[in-house]
Amino acid sequence: MRYLAPASVGEAVSALAAEPGLSRILAGGTDLLVQMKTGLAEPDLIVDIKKISDLTEIRCDGSGFRIGAAVCGAQLAEHGELASAWPGVVESVNLIGSTQIQGRATPAGNLCNASPAADSVPALIAAAAVATVAGTGGTREVAVEDFVTSPGRSVLENGEIVVSLNLPARPENASDAYERFIPRTEMDIAVVGVGVSVETDSDGRITAARVGLGAVAPTPLLVEDAGRALVGTKLDDEALEKCAAAAMEACSPINDKRGTIDFRIKVAGALAKRVAARAYRRARGEQ
Amino acid sequence: MSKIHVNATVNGDAVEYLCEPDESLLDSLRDRLGLTGSKEGCGTGDCGACSVVLDGRLVCSCLVLGAEADGRAIETIEGLADGDELHPLQQKFLEHAALQCGICTPGFLVAAKALLDKNPDPDETEIRYWLAGNLCRCTGYDKIVRAVMDTAEEMRR
Numbered sequence: 409m410r411y412l413a414p415a416s417v418g419e420a421v422s423a424l425a426a427e428p429g430l431s432r433i434l435a436g437g438t439d440l441l442v443q444m445k446t447g448l449a450e451p452d453l454i455v456d457i458k459k460i461s462d463l464t465e466i467r468c469d470g471s472g473f474r475i476g477a478a479v480c481g482a483q484l485a486e487h488g489e490l491a492s493a494w495p496g497v498v499e500s501v502n503l504i505g506s507t508q509i510q511g512r513a514t515p516a517g518n519l520c521n522a523s524p525a526a527d528s529v530p531a532l533i534a535a536a537a538v539a540t541v542a543g544t545g546g547t548r549e550v551a552v553e554d555f556v557t558s559p560g561r562s563v564l565e566n567g568e569i570v571v572s573l574n575l576p577a578r579p580e581n582a583s584d585a586y587e588r589f590i591p592r593t594e595m596d597i598a599v600v601g602v603g604v605s606v607e608t609d610s611d612g613r614i615t616a617a618r619v620g621l622g623a624v625a626p627t628p629l630l631v632e633d634a635g636r637a638l639v640g641t642k643l644d645d646e647a648l649e650k651c652a653a654a655a656m657e658a659c660s661p662i663n664d665k666r667g668t669i670d671f672r673i674k675v676a677g678a679l680a681k682r683v684a685a686r687a688y689r690r691a692r693g694e695q
Numbered sequence: 696m697s698k699i700h701v702n703a704t705v706n707g708d709a710v711e712y713l714c715e716p717d718e719s720l721l722d723s724l725r726d727r728l729g730l731t732g733s734k735e736g737c738g739t740g741d742c743g744a745c746s747v748v749l750d751g752r753l754v755c756s757c758l759v760l761g762a763e764a765d766g767r768a769i770e771t772i773e774g775l776a777d778g779d780e781l782h783p784l785q786q787k788f789l790e791h792a793a794l795q796c797g798i799c800t801p802g803f804l805v806a807a808k809a810l811l812d813k814n815p816d817p818d819e820t821e822i823r824y825w826l827a828g829n830l831c832r833c834t835g836y837d838k839i840v841r842a843v844m845d846t847a848e849e850m851r852r
Contacts, residue, residue, distance in 0.1 A: 411699060411716035411762045434760070441758045442739045444717060454716070456763060482752065506828020507806065508743055511752035512759070594827045 425567035436512035477516035496584030500531035525623035531603035533620030553630035583690030652677035706774030714761035723761030732772035743829035772801035795833035
């Protein structure tokens, strides 16, 4: 195995494209090094992207936030503007693992690991986040809801890397939230995860809403009908019930040790209501 | 496999070592530098016994490659005491009997110091969440939490 730590995206992409064997990208390493340790991954080449200074920063301008692919979870919580504009995205990332894991694991890596149960992905979907992907032919943009194609697989082609996750700027009266169900309070894998983002007018009427679901299908989902159920309302009970029904309708979960199919579907509905209400309260400045 | 030449700073001292490309920082610290205070419990980032501070961030050294440490600063349990004088956390762990077998202890101490460096006045909930990545099978955690709270109080005086 070879280890490279290039200083630019161009070098990283060229090294990946030139590698005839199996190559893996190292950001936080909290998935990759465990896979190597347990024999699930035996790469011939590791490309460490943390020496690419452009990828280690969170940038903020009028168009929104650009989170470099090598930015760790702890950096998100420390970024005041990001935490205040996108509290749901930040809480979803900070739910992952321990303090030690937060010092390494990256949201971009959480997306690229392509787990159906990744905590940050439903929140990123709700936030309409877009991944910037670099390859030898240049860069392309991929909406986060289109990124994961099946458990463990993504749209990334050989030689491509995610360089950043991009979140739009926030208008007034907008916020988001993420919650998951796990059987304990810390450090577990989501049985169901729900992210909701809402925008309202000054009167509290919802003008836009997106709902992301995790751990209830082979990939994290954008549930357009669940978001649509909220638009035009002030989040009355009827809107919440419609949102929950749409979320439950979108589920196609598996039975496993973490939860049965019926349980996951029921929890998806309950969480959709709870998280929508939380995002709405935040958008109204009530929390 | 050709070895990788690494220059790093460990507990304030410049060090250099040769490591395999797939070797963990934990193995480099223990086997190349003889710093055996950091322990391997799980090797997969679950137990925290190998906790070190890398460029100011608490991490599991089993989830870092030795090669990644090039040009970076690492603090390990060996840097905690000042010569023969124990760090206040070490002293309080003794006084509160916050250890039994001791395998988890270096990780707890490094993690607790990282917390107190960041927040000199944590409440019990903050301490319990911060230390949730460190597993102890002997003490039941309560004595560890009391020791950290007591240390914080003493260090604030």
